[in-house]
Amino acid sequence: EIFGYEKALTALTDKRLFITGAITLDLLACHPTPLPLPTVHISGIGPTRLLVCENHAAYYSATTAARRLPDNTRPDLHVAFGGGGQFTVSHAEILFLDPSPTRILYCGDLDWAGLNIARQAATRYAGTIGPGDPALEPASGHYEWLLAYGTEQADPSNRYSADLTMLLAWMRDWFPFHLHAPVTNLLTRRMRISQETVGLDVLTAQPQLITEL
Numbered sequence: 001e002i003f004g005y006e007k008a009l010t011a012l013t014d015k016r017l018f019i020t021g022a023i024t025l026d027l028l029a030c031h032p033t034p035l036p037l038p039t040v041h042i043s044g045i046g047p048t049r050l051l052v053c054e055n056h057a058a059y060y061s062a063t064t065a066a067r068r069l070p071d072n073t074r075p076d077l078h079v080a081f082g083g084g085g086q087f088t089v090s091h092a093e094i095l096f097l098d099p100s101p102t103r104i105l106y107c108g109d110l111d112w113a114g115l116n117i118a119r120q121a122a123t124r125y126a127g128t129i130g131p132g133d134p135a136l137e138p139a140s141g142h143y144e145w146l147l148a149y150g151t152e153q154a155d156p157s158n159r160y161s162a163d164l165t166m167l168l169a170w171m172r173d174w175f176p177f178h179l180h181a182p183v184t185n186l187l188t189r190r191m192r193i194s195q196e197t198v199g200l201d202v203l204t205a206q207p208q209l210i211t212e213l
Contacts, residue, residue, distance in 0.1 A: 002028065034092035038081040041097075042066045044074035049213045050094065050101035051139060052080045052087060054108025054117060058195045065203035066210050073211050082108065088120040091136070092128055105213055107139040110146045110183070111192030112167060113157035119170045138175055141209050142198050147182045149202075150193030158190045 003009070009030060017023045025031055039050075040063055053059040059081040066077055078097055083090065094104060106121070108114035122136040129135070158164060164187060171187075172180050186193065203209055 002030075035086060035090040037087070037090040037093035038083070039078050039093075039097065041099075042074065042077045042079065044069070044076040045072070046075050047102040048076045048078065048099045050078040050080060050097065050104045051213055052082045052104065052106045052136075053195070054082045054084060054087070054106075054114055055195050056081055056083075058107065058198065061196075061198070061200040061203055062210070064200055065207070068204065069207060069210060073207070075211055075213060077210070077213070082106070082117070082121075085117055085120075088117060088124060091121050091125045094125070095128065102134060103213070104134050104136050105139040106136055107142040107195060107198070109192060109195045110143060110150065110186065111155045111157055112159075112164065112187060113155075114192075114195070115167055115171060115183075115187075116157075116163075118174070119167060122174065138179075139213060140176055140179065141212060142195075143175070143179060143183070145202065145206070145209065146193045146195070146197050147179070147186070150197040152186070152191045152193055155187075155190050155192035158187060158192070164188070 051062055053062055063079045078101055106118050108117060125136050168184055171183060175183060
């Protein structure tokens with residue numbers, strides 16, 4: 001409506017007028033629309049939770065395992081497919097979930113890339129919520145399982161010491177204290193553990209990974 005071309009603002013927001021703050025989207029009464037966040041709601045008991053899975057295989061495992069739980073133990077749960085780095089720009093969709101989640105838990109690959117996605121999403125999402133709204137927090141039980149039973153592999157995404165230092169500093173605020181040392185050890189050795197370690201067999205045999213989110 002303003003420029004006569006529907007993609008004009010997408011291009012202009014990277015230009016000098018926007019970068020310097022001379023023009024803002026607020027001044028134009030515009031706002032960016034979030035990318036869709038694929039989610040499924042699984043009815044259950046208790047407060048509604050949201051579990052965000054970075055990878056599609058983990059999303060499938062979590063939704064399948066949750067649906068198999070007995071009615072009297074299944075938590076009321078949204079499961080979202082983060083789509084890797086897409087979650088850093090689709091997290092705003094969380095505000096539209098119904099019922100609204102009281103907690104938002106994230107689990108992805110335990111490596112530099114996966115945790116950097118979580119860092120970017122947690123930081124950006126924090127800027128969209130009001131006082132009292134739930135923050136993005138780690139699904140600690142899933143990460144504990146990865147560390148205890150996962151297979152370590154070399155992490156090709158973990159290359160630059162400066163980036164790792166920044167990530168480790170953020171990680172110590174995000175993870176509970178008991179995970180600081182093992183996660184730091186894994187990352188400083190430039191190793192990784194895939195999220196798929198917590199697969200369907202594990203979630204079926206260890207239902208508390210879903211029921212105790």
